[in-house]
Every structure is written in structure tokens, then in C-alpha cells.
Amino acid sequence: MSGELSGRVAIVTGGASGIGAASAALLSGAGAIVIVADLEEPTDGAWRFVQHDVTSEESWKALLSDVLAREGRLDVLVNNAGISGGPGSIESTDTELWQKVQAVNSEGVFLGCRTAIQGMKQAGPAKPQPGGSIVNISSVAGLQAGAGGLAYTASKGAVRLLTKSVALYCAEKKYGIRCNSVHPGGVDTPIFDGLYQLVGRESGKALLDARHPIGRMAEPSELAEVVLWLASDRSSFVTGAEITADGGLTTGLMRRQPFVAS
Template identity: 40%
Template sequence: MNNHVAPRAAGKQVFITGAAGGLGAAMARMFARHGAKVFLTDIDADAVTAVADEINRELSDTVAWAATQDVRDEAAWIERLDQAAKAMGGLSVLVNNAGIGSLGSVEQIELKEWRRVMSINVESILLGCKHALPYLREAQPASIVNISSLAAFKVDPDYAAYNTSKAAVAMLTKSVAMDCTRQKIDVRCNSVHPAFVRTGIVAPFYDALGEEEATRKLTRGIPMRRLGEPDDVAYAVLYLASDESRYVTAAELVVDGGACAI
């Protein structure tokens, strides 16, 4: 990093859900390397703690904390946000990253599964935004980044619940953003929409099909003909969380190798 340029997230205090691996862990490392403090949560306590420990070892400083969290639990949100604000000395960025996939068409999916997807992918973001806003209001300029998906725009009938949940995230994001502008507070809210990214979620495709065939199938709708890397998404989130994007709110940042263009 150029020593004459201030780190892009210097002074930011970032809360990231679903941070035990994949995109969440990549974001946590990215923020910490750019000068932020990070509080990581995940339902997998051991794994998320390992990510925080790794960050602290790399930077030779205590800039990362970790805790277990079920994002469906409202009481847990209240407790973890308070814990994070105390650990970091405030809270200026919320990244709602936790989410799950789900397979099933409208006729196939069970109501129980539909509700599980909605509770994790949508209701958790409502809870996060609702309970983080008092902290963010005190830390202006502040930012919320909600991780949605290309699936919000490109429909696959076999993913009825997932498509619907990710579209809901995009609209909920706009609702939060407009509420903040109405209150005349400098808290922005934006969504990020990745295509397939090379994380553990796609590993089963590669295990079953091999590198060449799995890549061909997963990228057939992506003009760039490659999967995204975790840092491709992490850089987008870094931009939206930083003061570089002070005039960006209610936006949908698509990180998809051109997939939405076709």
C-alpha cells in the first residue's frame, strides 16, 4: 500500500455477518487491511473466530473481533451490535452478508423452507438495519451494504425462494436508504449483486464435474466467461462503505462479469 495515501477505510468500525468464510471473510480482511476495525459474526463460532485471529496475526494488532450469531434472532442482533460498538468504540458500517441458497420451484418448495430462506435472507437484514441505525446515526457519515445477488434480476424457476429473497433485499435496501434521506441523516444504504463467485458454495460443482466442465456450466451466462473472485466483491463493498461513495445511496452495484447485459 502507498504510504502517502490514507487507507480507504481508515477509522471505520465495520460489523459483518456471515463472516466465517467466503465473501464475508474476504470483506473482513479487505476492510482490516484498509485501516478499519472489524467485528465478525457467524453461526459457526470456531470458524469466525479463526478468521478474526488470522486478521489480528497478519496486522500484528487487535483490529478484529468475532462472535457467534443467528441472524434470525432479534435479541442476538441487539446484543451483538452493543458488543461490537463497545469493542470497536462505535459502529459506522453494517454489512449484511449472511444468507443461504435454496432449490425448488413454486410447486416443489415446502412452506417451511420458503420461510427459512426469507428469515435468513430478508428478515435478518431488516433486523440488522433496524437495530444498527441508532449506532450509525451517531457515527455519520455511515453506510449499510446489503449483499444481494444477480438472482434478484436473472430468474431461474428452480430457485423460487432464493430469487424472491434477493429481489426483496434490493427493495428493502432502497426503503432504508430513502428513510435515511427523509431523516436528513448521512447514512447511506446500497446493495451488491454478485454472480457466481469462487467460494465454498460452488465447490460441490467442481468436485462433481471437474474444473473445466464446472467452469463452463457456471459461466455460460457470464460474458467474461469466468467466476468472480471473493476480492472482486470485497472491493465493491469497500467502495460503498468508504467515504469515496458519499453521493451513492439506494444503488444496486452489480458485480457479474456482464451477465445482466444479456
């Protein structure tokens, strides 16, 4: 809905591509001032870019300080930045890879939530009432495990319950801050580039499409619509929820193979 986020300020991590870029575009289109926080600068978009490392506490502090100094408020955080971690099992996943995936996918979301709350609970000239919406991008892998994709699955499972804890805490404190998680199935984003390089894009996409009962992967814009809804007042009674948008992947017996990335 055009203009429904007019005057609000949103941070989107990992916003240079994929779900993050699509979310930044929709939030901006709805009237929000959008700050894309990523290690790499987006190639296009009508939003401000801030180079940001989600694994760094100091980077998060600097990002919040910058946003509050320039915009005077923070209303929305989309914790979207994430990495795959590959197909490793409990025996084949080395400690270095495990720690890297947890640092980005799990600790990055923890730091983002903690930092956003500090900004959102503040009222001031640019924001008479405290409050906001935190949207954490998890995965169907955070709902159902497989034998592979161990590091990714564990990190996305952590995001699911971290989200619920944050939601309950903010409700108890009466901060007016909602926190929800989104659990995509396969989304056609650069996270699958490794597979496409191995088997070719056409074959890889056909394989991923076939895993979904609906018959295809999602486009990033379809997940961005979920993000926009959670960021807006249309979801004002929704907090601590896990929103599954997976083309039926986790619905029943048609799911034949573990799914480890979104």
C-alpha cells in the same frame, strides 16, 4: 486505499468465508476495526469474531451492544450472510425451506439494517458525527428471475427493494447513513459446494464460468473491492443504488440459463 477507514468500525455478517471473509480482509486493510459476525469462527484473519445468528433479533441486539460497549461506535455494516435454497420451483419448494431462506436472506438483512441504524445514528465521544454505510449483498437473482431457485430469488429481490426503502428513510431523517445493494453473478464461494459434489469441482466451475459473458466467475476479492468502495467516502454520493458486478451476466441475450446463487 490504505488507511481510508482508519478509526471506523465495521460488522461483516457471514464473514467466515467467501465474499464476507474477503470483505473483512479489505476493510481491515483499509484501517477499519472489523467484527466478523457468523455462526462459525473464521480460520484466520486479524479481526474480532462474535458468534451471531442473523435470524435472531436478540442476537442482533447483543451484537450491537457488544460493539458499542467495546468500540464506542459503528460505521459500516456488510449484510453478507446468506444461503442458497437449491433449485426448487413454485411447485417443488416446501414451506419449511421457503421460510428458512427468507429468514436468513431477507429477514436477516431487515434486522441488520434496523439494528445498524440504531448504532450509526448515534454520536458520542468516539464518533462526533452520526452516519455510516450499510452494504447489503443481494444477487443477480434479485434482478432477474428464473423458473427455479424460487426461494433464493424472492429473498434476494426483497433485499433489493428493502435497500432502497432504507436509503430513502435515512436520507429523509438526515441520519447521514447510506444504504446500497451489491448484485454479484457467480462468485467462487462455498455456496456452490453442492454442485461441485454432484459433478466435480472442475466440471461445475466450467459450467458456471461459461454462463458469464466475461468467461469466468468472480473471485470473492473482486466483490470485496465493491464493498470497500461503498463503505468508504469515495462513494459518498451513492445511496439506494444497486451495484451489479456480474461479468455481463444480466447484460443481454448471452445469458442462456437462470442463475440462482452468488
